[in-house]
Amino acid sequence: MLTVTQALEQIRESVIPFEVSEHPLESALGLTLGEDVHSTVDSPPFDKSLMDGYAVRISDVESGSATLRVIELVTAGQVPQHTVNWGEATQIxxxxxxPAGADIVIKVEETQRQGDHVTIAANPPTANTNVIRRGTSIRTGSRVLTAGITLNAHGMGTLAELGQSMVRVRRRPRAAVLSTGDELVPVTATPERGQIRNSNGVMLTAQLEAAGAIAVNLGIARDNREDLAAKIAEGLKYDLLILSGGVSAGLLDLVPSTxxxxxxxxxFHKVEMKPGKPIWFGQRALSTTPTCNVFGLPGNPVGSLVCFELFVRTTIKRLMGAEPSNPQPLFARLEHDYSTRADRPTxxxxxxxxxxxxxSVTLVPWHGSSDLCGTVSANGMVALPGEPRQFRAGDQVESFAW
Known part of the structure; x- marks a missing residue:
């Protein structure tokens, strides 16, 4: 049986990132850059003032005090028309x-204006006081953003500053969710004896969308080959098909064979972990259609939730070219004592x-893979070893955020 690390490596080796294509910047939030972005401009594009005040020569105000003649007013968007010479200032x-000739700005709160003269009473200034020089943030030709990063709001703002109205990115995967089982009924139905509502369909669709995919819920496939095969055929038209249930070793676990x-x-089929041991992963690759990456997740909802966060999210990142694509552990201080007796990593x-x-991290009260309600207060998970171990409050434990 594979370990979690081995299963993740098989996903990385099998899943090929999408091709890079151009996409409008305005709708690129959450997409992954397909190539490095280098600046074609300096930022800022000119020496500019960081304050409302007066642009002066530092030699005129070395002591912090001076009275200077104001020669013009320059606001944002205007171009200075005069050079600041000895004994002069430009209101800015x-x-x-x-303006040319000036090398610092004295903020307006440290001045008094009388007619066309300004009196300055400030601390002795230093070079570039209240000024940002051309190219301080970005130099022409420098790398600004790196391939593999996921575009966020400030990354998009930076690209807009550079005039990048189109960006080269990898698209979002299209994903289908299919729940299996005769015991399932739609969320809107009242379950009869022996039935349960299809919570996995809603949960997995939400997880897909939160991870950046475009998701559609195909509903429920019953435990017969005809219905299951028909719905699988529909799901294989997508980049990802996520099934829940029917992947273990029971009489009606028909997913792998179908x-x-x-x-x-x-x-691969089965991973040494808890919950989620029965997980199944495979691919259908045809020359006439894009590859479909297929996951069979456990029917128990927390098993599906955990397997999604470890394996499906990794696949989405891999398809979109995000780096790193594997789950990134966080080491957190345990807030309480805890004993584990599991025979598999949990x-x-x-x-x-x-x-x-x-x-810091607190393990929430939880009663196993069917206890989805127990996860409501959780925002992540702790990886516990597959052997008896006593943890003490203050120990560092490997954790993952959802």
Whole structure:
């Protein structure tokens, strides 16, 4: 049986990132850059004032005091028309270009204006006081953003500053969710004896969208080959097909064999972990259609949740070219004692808290893979070893944020 690390490596080796294509910047939030971005401009593009005040020569105000003649007013968007010479000042607004001859700005709160003269009473200034020089933030030709990063709001703002109205990115994957089982009924139905609502369909669709995919819920496939095969055929039209249930070793666990009949090649089945041991992963690759990456997740909801966060999210990142694509552990201080007696590595739902003293974590009360309600207060999980161990409050434990 594969370890979690081995399963993640098989996903990385099997999943090929999408091709890079151009995309409008305005709708690129959450997409992954397909190539490095280098600046074609300096930023700022000119020496400019960081304050409302007066642009002066530092030699005129070395002591912090002086009375100077004001020669013009320059606001943001205007270009200075005069050079600041000895004994002169230009009134200037935040963001306006620094006039020739001036090398610092005295903020307006440290001045008094009388007619066309200004009296300065400030601390002795230093070079570039209240001024940002051309190219301080970005130099022409420098790398600004790196391939593999996911675009956020300030990354998009930076690209807009550079005039990048189109960006080269990898698209979002299209994903289908299919729940399996005769016991399932829609969320809107009242379950009869022996039935449960299809919570996995809603949960997995939400997880896909939160991870950056475009998701569609295909509903429920019943425990017969005809219905399951028909719905799998529909799901294989997508980049990702996520099934829940039917992947273990029971009489009606028909998913692996039905996927094989549909031409899906198994890459691995079962991983040494808890919850989520029965997880199945494979691919159907045809010359006429894009590759479909297929996951069979456990029917128990927390098993599906955990397997998604470890394996499906990794696949989405890999398809979109995000680096790193594998789950990134966080080491947190355990807030309480805890004993584990599991025979497999366990991913226990937990509450991560960020504070001034660092990251801490509390394991939430949880009753196993069917206890989805127990995860409501969780925002991550703790990886516990597959052997008896006594943890003490204050120990550092490997954690993952959701």
């Amino acid at each position: 607004m935040t963001g306006a270009p620094l 996927l094989a009949e549909a031409g899906v090649r198994q890459i 991913y226990h739902p937990a509450r991560l808290t960020w504070a001034a003293e660092g990251l």
